[in-house]
Amino acid sequence: MTDEIRKGLAGVVADTTAVSKVNPETNSLLYRGYPVQELAANLSFEEVALLLWNGELPSATERDEFVEFERAHRRLDDAVRTAIDLLPTDCHPMDVGRTAVSVIGANDAESEVSTPEVELRKAKELFAKFPAVVAYDQRRRRGLEPIEPRDDLDYSQNFLWMTFGEEAAPEVVEAFRVSMVLYAEHSFNASTFTARVVTSTLSDLHSAVTAAIGALKGSLHGGANEAVMHTFEEIGIDPDESREDAAARAKAWMEDALAKKKKVMGFGHRVYKNGDSRVPTMKDALDAMVEHYGRQEMMGLYDGLEAAMSEAKGILPNLDYPAGPTYHLMGFDTEMFTPLFIASRITGWTAHIREQRADNSLIRPVSAYSGPDERHL
Numbered sequence: 001m002t003d004e005i006r007k008g009l010a011g012v013v014a015d016t017t018a019v020s021k022v023n024p025e026t027n028s029l030l031y032r033g034y035p036v037q038e039l040a041a042n043l044s045f046e047e048v049a050l051l052l053w054n055g056e057l058p059s060a061t062e063r064d065e066f067v068e069f070e071r072a073h074r075r076l077d078d079a080v081r082t083a084i085d086l087l088p089t090d091c092h093p094m095d096v097g098r099t100a101v102s103v104i105g106a107n108d109a110e111s112e113v114s115t116p117e118v119e120l121r122k123a124k125e126l127f128a129k130f131p132a133v134v135a136y137d138q139r140r141r142r143g144l145e146p147i148e149p150r151d152d153l154d155y156s157q158n159f160l161w162m163t164f165g166e167e168a169a170p171e172v173v174e175a176f177r178v179s180m181v182l183y184a185e186h187s188f189n190a191s192t193f194t195a196r197v198v199t200s201t202l203s204d205l206h207s208a209v210t211a212a213i214g215a216l217k218g219s220l221h222g223g224a225n226e227a228v229m230h231t232f233e234e235i236g237i238d239p240d241e242s243r244e245d246a247a248a249r250a251k252a253w254m255e256d257a258l259a260k261k262k263k264v265m266g267f268g269h270r271v272y273k274n275g276d277s278r279v280p281t282m283k284d285a286l287d288a289m290v291e292h293y294g295r296q297e298m299m300g301l302y303d304g305l306e307a308a309m310s311e312a313k314g315i316l317p318n319l320d321y322p323a324g325p326t327y328h329l330m331g332f333d334t335e336m337f338t339p340l341f342i343a344s345r346i347t348g349w350t351a352h353i354r355e356q357r358a359d360n361s362l363i364r365p366v367s368a369y370s371g372p373d374e375r376h377l
């Protein structure tokens with residue numbers, strides 16, 4: 001036992017994992033050995049999910065079987081719809097996501113079964129169903145009727161279809177797919193570690209994912225993609241403004257924020273200190289959306305904030321920074337951004353839950369007592 005305290009467990013190696021490797025020295029991220037950029041350029045999100053769960057790329061047959069399974073499990077049960085309908089339309093969508101996963105778990109006939117086969121089935125079903133939760137919630141907040149999934153569309157196409165009720169342009173589907181691949185997995189981040197802690201007590205998969213959603217919600221973690229957009233909104237978004245003018249205003253805003261010692265979400269990372277490996281790929285996706293929607297001023301805001309942060313503090317953007325404006329341009333409400341992160345991270349969380357269970361040890365660190373010395377009444 002060591003007495004050394006590492007606040008936030010910074011730098012502490014808690015266990016091994018074969019799911020992904022984050023290497024801050026080389027700014028690289030491997031899912032099961034494959035660079036995430038290669039996966040984002042070449043594979044569907046469905047294939048990446050299978051890679052994360054199984055450890056190997058799927059064969060064509062495995063892929064086709066999963067595609068069929070996913071399409072067959074996209075619909076929400078009445079219990080989930082009813083539970084969502086009972087929640088206020090102004091509660092945070094992360095609360096809706098958290099509740100929906102909990103209800104899906106409680107209604108699973110094998111809720112207390114955690115064999116590898118059953119857990120994989122549960123993970124696949126959550127993967128298939130969660131887009132309908134996000135789409136259902138986004139639409140009810142806008143006072144719109146839900147839209148049924150379409151079995152002729154792939155995961156990303158169908159996600160956008162159920163949310164917006166129209167077939168998205170191929171460029172938009174592509175940017176969305178890339179975001180799903182990039183958000184899928186990142187070793188022992190706070191939400192994944194939460195899922196592993198819950199699993200380590202021999203609790204069930206849905207409890208672990210529900211807890212992970214709670215951890216993801218915070219703005220130091222997944223909630224940062226929403227917070228990035230609030231920053232853009234606070235600066236002011238004017239589609240008629242030039243890229244240069246928007247950049248100048250954003251730069252001035254950042255200088256002022258940093259002078260006031262504010263923390264600006266979307267920048268910095270616990271592990272990467274020289275840049276987040278996923279940002280260049282996500283920035284390309286944002287560029288494509290800026291081009292597609294003709295919104296150069298958005299890139300002006302992006303560049304202005306990034307330049308001012310880099311000049312003042314040398315702190316670089318994380319994945320949430322380009323993801324926020326990308327989802328905004330696609331038409332999602334700002335509060336829906338972190339639920340989109342859930343839809344993707346369900347893959348990584350459940351891969352880690354399976355890994356934890358396969359070689360379990362209760363996660364229970366010790367604390368150094370800092371209260372009063374022993375005293376008596």
Ligand SMILES: CC(=O)SCCNC(=O)CCNC(=O)[C@H](O)C(C)(C)COP(=O)(O)OP(=O)(O)OC[C@H]1O[C@@H](n2cnc3c(N)ncnc32)[C@H](O)[C@@H]1OP(=O)(O)O
Pocket residue numbers: 008219220221222224262263264265266267268269270271313315318319320
């Ligand atoms: C997908 C993801 O979850 S990625 C992470 C998303 N989270 C965010 O974007 C939130 C904003 N960023 C942060 O709060 C941090 O960078 C974290 C929490 C992600 C990592 O932080 P840590 O490794 O704990 O570093 P810590 O917060 O101590 O920061 C170190 C120094 O950099 C500063 N700093 C770090 N990030 C930022 C930021 N975004 N804005 C302003 N200053 C920052 C801190 O104020 C601190 O300065 P100091 O030494 O003068 O006190």
Ligand SMILES: O=C([O-])CC(=O)C(=O)O
Pocket residue numbers: 183185186188189190221270271318319
């Ligand atoms: O690794 C982290 O701490 C946060 C992060 O980037 C992620 O979960 O994707």
